Amino acid sequence: MTPDLPDGVERRAFGGDDEWLATRGDPVYGEPTDGEWRRWDARRSKLGAMFERGADHGLEGGETVLYLGAAAGTTVSHVADFAGPTYAVEFAARPTRDLLDAAEPRPNLFPLLKDARAPETYAHVVEPVDAIVQDVATRGQADVAVTNRRFLREDGRLLLAVKTRSEDVVADPDAVLESVLETLSEGYEVLETRSLEPFHEDHFGVVGTPR
Amino acid sequence: MTNNGGAESPGMTDDTGRGWFEGVDPTDLEGAREAIERGTAEEPAEWPARAVEAGFADDEADYYDLLGEATTSATRAAVREAETAADRDLVSSVRAMDDCERVANELAERVAEWAGRKREDAGSGVAYARTLADDEEVEDRRLASLAERVVALDDEAAALRSHIERTAPEVAPNLTALGGAVLAARLIALAGGLKQLARKPAGTVQVLGAEEALFAHLRGRAPSPKHGIIFTHEAVSGTHPEHRGSAARALAGKLSIAARIDHYAGDRRPELETELHDRIERIQARDVE
Numbered sequence: 001m002t003p004d005l006p007d008g009v010e011r012r013a014f015g016g017d018d019e020w021l022a023t024r025g026d027p028v029y030g031e032p033t034d035g036e037w038r039r040w041d042a043r044r045s046k047l048g049a050m051f052e053r054g055a056d057h058g059l060e061g062g063e064t065v066l067y068l069g070a071a072a073g074t075t076v077s078h079v080a081d082f083a084g085p086t087y088a089v090e091f092a093a094r095p096t097r098d099l100l101d102a103a104e105p106r107p108n109l110f111p112l113l114k115d116a117r118a119p120e121t122y123a124h125v126v127e128p129v130d131a132i133v134q135d136v137a138t139r140g141q142a143d144v145a146v147t148n149r150r151f152l153r154e155d156g157r158l159l160l161a162v163k164t165r166s167e168d169v170v171a172d173p174d175a176v177l178e179s180v181l182e183t184l185s186e187g188y189e190v191l192e193t194r195s196l197e198p199f200h201e202d203h204f205g206v207v208g209t210p211r
Numbered sequence: 212m213t214n215n216g217g218a219e220s221p222g223m224t225d226d227t228g229r230g231w232f233e234g235v236d237p238t239d240l241e242g243a244r245e246a247i248e249r250g251t252a253e254e255p256a257e258w259p260a261r262a263v264e265a266g267f268a269d270d271e272a273d274y275y276d277l278l279g280e281a282t283t284s285a286t287r288a289a290v291r292e293a294e295t296a297a298d299r300d301l302v303s304s305v306r307a308m309d310d311c312e313r314v315a316n317e318l319a320e321r322v323a324e325w326a327g328r329k330r331e332d333a334g335s336g337v338a339y340a341r342t343l344a345d346d347e348e349v350e351d352r353r354l355a356s357l358a359e360r361v362v363a364l365d366d367e368a369a370a371l372r373s374h375i376e377r378t379a380p381e382v383a384p385n386l387t388a389l390g391g392a393v394l395a396a397r398l399i400a401l402a403g404g405l406k407q408l409a410r411k412p413a414g415t416v417q418v419l420g421a422e423e424a425l426f427a428h429l430r431g432r433a434p435s436p437k438h439g440i441i442f443t444h445e446a447v448s449g450t451h452p453e454h455r456g457s458a459a460r461a462l463a464g465k466l467s468i469a470a471r472i473d474h475y476a477g478d479r480r481p482e483l484e485t486e487l488h489d490r491i492e493r494i495q496a497r498d499v500e
Contacts, residue, residue, distance in 0.1 A: 071476055092478075093293035107279050110283075111282055123251070123255045124228060124231045125250075125282065
């Protein structure tokens with residue numbers, strides 16, 4: 001079963017033969033546009049790749065979202081285009097500067113310079129959400145997802161990009177994924193796991209729901 | 212609609228903690244920024260509804276407008292503070308460390324020269340100044356005191372080094388992983404900041420710190436320098452002189468990619484280390500004439 005794309009995400013040709021994901025909003029990083037639509041390149045976005053790979057994302061559009069690991073805002077800007085209130089957490093100061101630029105024309109995108117491993121430092125700002133999107137390329141990715149479970153509504157979705165080479169460069173990617181899934185099971189029921197190749201090597205997309 | 216201050220906000224405190232807006236005047240951006248940056252709560256709550264209930268916002272749309280203004284402003288301030296502070300701190304630390312080491316060495320030479328005229332066991336360097344400072348039998352108070360300054364400076368240099376090793380991974384995680392904390396700090400200092408380093412081509416990074424040799428070369432008086440400060444990296448110094456140019460080029464290439472990732476993206480890319488390691492291994496395995 002290939003679930004539909006959320007409302008506000010479409011496939012468009014951008015004048016070529018191939019179809020690309022697209023959302024409606026102000027361009028952020030020099031991506032091609034077609035009228036109000038701007039291209040969302042799955043090779044530059046783990047969530048985009050999850051959509052392309054047909055993940056059971058459960059999003060309909062308009063959801064309240066907590067995005068962990070927003071970096072320069074490439075993906076989260078697309079999320080804010082189709083979602084409702086979108087909270088973007090990023091720990092590193094430098095990429096957050098670009099995230100602020102992405103937030104500027106998006107009144108529903110709330111940037112926060114916070115450490116995703118310390119949810120108590122932003123729980124006074126972030127409300128309970130329908131979806132958590134996580135793309136943090138550091139050790140302890142699963143721990144971050146587990147400790148942020150407190151934000152997710154009972155019927156909400158976790159959309160997690162696992163970078164199997166973040167945990168340990170030399171370890172076998174399958175073993176890394178297995179240990180991530182084991183830790184995740186402390187807080188989530190994992191609905192599916194799929195590779196994000198050919199868009200992203202050594203990455204998996206995991207969909208979960210609170211246990 | 213009343214605007215209640217934090218002190219008397221009724222029923223707004225339960226075990227989930229207080230929302231950022233509680234006790235903040237909606238027109239006080241400074242206060243909102245402070246609350247977002249420093250506030251905490253164990254659990255999230257339906258903040259938009261609560262804010263309306265507390266009279267902070269007229270309705271949810273109004274709340275989100277205020278939230279957008281407050282988060283953007285708080286985050287902008289926090290970014291500016293974090294960036295400039297961390298960058299400058301690292302640059303100052305590495306310069307101060309070099310100063311301490313240089314002065315300690317100069318003074319240690321003076322100590323050795325002085326002691327050489329008075330004592331039979333005179334040695335040299337900071338290590339000798341250290342034995343002299345510990346030796347209670349030294350009659351000359353001034354000589355002993357000077358030796359103590361050398362020790363203090365040398366200790367300060369060591370303390371600065373561990374400070375650099377702690378802070379460099381925060382400022383430039385990939386650059387530090389590839390080059391080590393001190394080399395990362397030196398490159399940032401030579402370029403004038405991480406942003407400036409990220410904008411330099413790899414060929415410039417390769418000769419940073421060898422400006423004198425580079426300008427001599429440009430005036431046609433010398434061969435082009437193969438490496439600047441990156442010579443201190445094992446990948447270059449540990450390679451046979453014949454292949455050092457290749458090693459320096461490979462290392463500089465990876466270091467500038469790392470600097471760009473650190474400046475523009477900020478995430479860790481452990482694969483860079485593997486790639487560099489493999490490349491250097493292949494260069495070092497080449498035959499030597």
